[in-house]
Amino acid sequence: MPLLVPRWPAWLFWWRAACTRRAFVQQRMWAGATRISGLGGPAGALGTSPLVRRGSSSASSSAPGVRLTRDRYPMQRLPFSVVSEDDLAALERIIPGRVITDPEELEAPNVDWLRTVRGSSKVLLRPRTSQEVAQILRYCHERNLAVNPQGGNTGLVGGSTPVFDEIVLSTALMSQVLSFHDVSGVLVCQAGCVLEELSRYVEERGFVMPLDLGAKGSCHIGGNVATNAGGLRFLRYGSLRGTVLGLEVVLADGTLLNCLTSLRKDNTGYDLKQLFIGSEGTLGVITAVSILCPPKPSAVNVAFLGCPGFAEVLQTFSTGRRLLGEILSAFEFMDAECLQLVGRHLHLTNPVQESPFYVLIETSGSGADHDAEKLSSFLEQVQGSGLVTDGTLATDQRRIQALWALRERISEALSHDGYVYKYDLSLPLDRLYDLVDDLRARLGPSAKHVVGYGHLGDGNLHLNVTAEAFCESLLGALEPYVYEWTAGSGAASVPSTAWASRRGMSSATASPPRPCGSCSSSRPSWTPKAS
Numbered sequence: 361m362p363l364l365v366p367r368w369p370a371w372l373f374w375w376r377a378a379c380t381r382r383a384f385v386q387q388r389m390w391a392g393a394t395r396i397s398g399l400g401g402p403a404g405a406l407g408t409s410p411l412v413r414r415g416s417s418s419a420s421s422s423a424p425g426v427r428l429t430r431d432r433y434p435m436q437r438l439p440f441s442v443v444s445e446d447d448l449a450a451l452e453r454i455i456p457g458r459v460i461t462d463p464e465e466l467e468a469p470n471v472d473w474l475r476t477v478r479g480s481s482k483v484l485l486r487p488r489t490s491q492e493v494a495q496i497l498r499y500c501h502e503r504n505l506a507v508n509p510q511g512g513n514t515g516l517v518g519g520s521t522p523v524f525d526e527i528v529l530s531t532a533l534m535s536q537v538l539s540f541h542d543v544s545g546v547l548v549c550q551a552g553c554v555l556e557e558l559s560r561y562v563e564e565r566g567f568v569m570p571l572d573l574g575a576k577g578s579c580h581i582g583g584n585v586a587t588n589a590g591g592l593r594f595l596r597y598g599s600l601r602g603t604v605l606g607l608e609v610v611l612a613d614g615t616l617l618n619c620l621t622s623l624r625k626d627n628t629g630y631d632l633k634q635l636f637i638g639s640e641g642t643l644g645v646i647t648a649v650s651i652l653c654p655p656k657p658s659a660v661n662v663a664f665l666g667c668p669g670f671a672e673v674l675q676t677f678s679t680g681r682r683l684l685g686e687i688l689s690a691f692e693f694m695d696a697e698c699l700q701l702v703g704r705h706l707h708l709t710n711p712v713q714e715s716p717f718y719v720l721i722e723t724s725g726s727g728a729d730h731d732a733e734k735l736s737s738f739l740e741q742v743q744g745s746g747l748v749t750d751g752t753l754a755t756d757q758r759r760i761q762a763l764w765a766l767r768e769r770i771s772e773a774l775s776h777d778g779y780v781y782k783y784d785l786s787l788p789l790d791r792l793y794d795l796v797d798d799l800r801a802r803l804g805p806s807a808k809h810v811v812g813y814g815h816l817g818d819g820n821l822h823l824n825v826t827a828e829a830f831c832e833s834l835l836g837a838l839e840p841y842v843y844e845w846t847a848g849s850g851a852a853s854v855p856s857t858a859w860a861s862r863r864g865m866s867s868a869t870a871s872p873p874r875p876c877g878s879c880s881s882s883r884p885s886w887t888p889k890a891s
Contacts, residue, residue, distance in 0.1 A: 426471050426478040429523045437524045440506040443483050447503060451485060454495045458533070460484035469510055469528045472518045474782065479522030481508065488533045490550075490608055490616060490647040496529065497645070498614025509645045511552060511580030516782050519640060520583070531582055534647065537561060545653040546605060546622040551582025551646045567653040570597035574768045582646040588638030595817030596689035596724065597654060600637055607633040608648035622650050657689075657724035659731045662760045663739065665751035666715030670793045672747045673717050677789075677816045679747065680721060683738040687731050690722035694813035695796070698770045701809065705776035706769055712750040719816075720767050722760075770813055771822075778808055779830045783823040783842055787849050792821050795845055799825065802841065806834055 429435070441447075452459045460466065461483055470479045487493045500507050508526040522528060534552035545567045549558060556576040559569045571584055572592040579589075585607065588600055597603060606621035619633050636643055667673045673693050680688055696716050702708050712718070725731045735753075742748040754760045774780050785795070796812035803810060808826045823842070827834055 426475045429477045429479060429518075429521075432477070435523060438506070440526075441504045442525070443505060443527065447499075447505065448483070450499055451483070451496065454499065455485060455487050455492050458486040458488075460486065466528075469513060469530065470521060472516075472521045473514055474516055474518075474780070477518040477521055477523075479508070479528075480525050481522040481528045482525055484528045484530060486530050486533045490534075490610060493529070493534075493610045493645055493647050494614045494616045496614075497610055497612060500527065501613045509641050511583035512554065512575065512578040514575040514579045515583070515587070516784065519587075529645065531580055531645075531647075534582075538648065540565065541622070542566070544622070544624075545655065546650060547653050548606075548620065548622060548648065548650045549581060550648050551580060551585075553581050555579050555581055555584060562653045563656055566656050568656045569593075569653060570603040570651070571600065574771060581649050581651070585637055585649055586640050586646055590815065590818050590820060592690050592692070592815065594815060595691055600651075601634060603652045604633060604637055604649060605652055606650035607636055607646055609636050609644040609646050611644045617644065620648055620650050624652065655726075658726050659728040660689075660722065660724045660755075660757075660760060661731060661735055662723075662754045662763045663721045663735070663751055664711055664754075664763045664766065665719050665721065665742070665748045666712045667717040667719060667747060668715065668749055670717055673719055673816070674789060675745075676719055676742050676747045679742055679745075680738060683741060684721075684723055684734055687723040687725040687734060688721070689724040690720065691816045692720040692767050692813070693816055694718050694720075694767060694770060695793075695811055697809050697811045698773075698813050699766065701773040701777055701811070702766055702769055705773045708766055708769065710766070711752045711763070715749055718766075720763060767813070770811075771824075774809075774811070774824050774826060777826040778828050779826065781825040781827075781835065781838055783821075785821045785823060785842075785846055786819055787821055787846070789816065789819050791849050792816070792819060795821070795823060795842070795849075798845065799823070799838075799842075803834070803837055806831075806837065 506526040508522040510520045513520045531552035534550035536550045538548040608620045609617045800810045814821045
């Protein structure tokens, strides 16, 4: 088994991947939804087919204000070879016309979406097939050239951007659907397929992707798998470890590992795909994915409710799991400041009366009457017990999208509020919001806003702190406090503002794996070294 030399000698607990949020969400106008009573108010042709993607939501093509990572953090380039003209010629023979050296085209892949880290790669490669990836890595292995795999580049911890002058290996052109079985629901596709386009593809055939992220318009399925993304449907369909059936991976020395089975049960030997799910690029480049898609629900409802406190949010969640059972597909929470920022910067309307907290609850099932009866019983229960102060219900797609926009566009609204310090934390439910309260008291007026939102289904808190501009003293107040606080309570995906500064310098034989939040093909750079 080839050995990929990681950038740092060891993982730290807070480097667990978590789901990302996309930088830009398509504009959705609010449409009035039905008030809750008593609360105030077909298959296409199979085979290989390309998926058209939206423009990337990664960093802009010009990034003069982003400091180079090597200048911002005390890191030393390892003794890799420098790309020569002979190397460029050899790579051009492997992928003719897809070796990019234009400085303007290299700006975007060198900068992360948060615009906090910036590499200085001089070469971008765009392979179309697994065989081309294998040839590229085999050549780079022989020449001792460092490689940085990159997909949608939507991650929030800098995992998909080079640190120095690594070659960027983009999966953007690997966007083919290889097969889809309309009985089993098994989809086989290349790693560069955009999640939203895959969702559209399978929905046209009566299925849904088991994964949904705010970054779906730009993130790649390969990066989703590499970071073991959770996302908005985790509560209903679980993690990718249970829905990914097989993978095709290219190892560091160019070896093509084909574990692309479409069987739900396969007891033949070791389950090697599990090594690569969540490995974040440290073991190889995922080039194709086989994933099980569940049938598309015929009845979907979304309720948006106001709660008087976080304790009531938790009780509402507990009540929902008990009364809604198998039809509960999403349970999101957000605090009042989130909705205020969405309204101020994006001009979306809060559909319920102002409350300290809000929850978005989605149900999905196969029987509209059955689901409506369950939902009605649940809403009566939470209203009668005082857990909910106001609410609105949507049953048609347009109104459902409008309610989801309030949750999905929080990250976009925060980006309009100034510089954002982002943290993605996994915490016990009973302590999920405590850190937000603690930070507000700790930071005081030095921060514009401290907000918290996330998924109750998997105990995932998105902690965001905004300021007028980047401030070293504010960062010093946040770190290592956030990590020390989390160390006693849960786990975290480190933010890009601190991914390098939180760890000491490595030896001359190692380099840092930089995990990324889940939604993009954001994998650490590594050098193809084998033993």
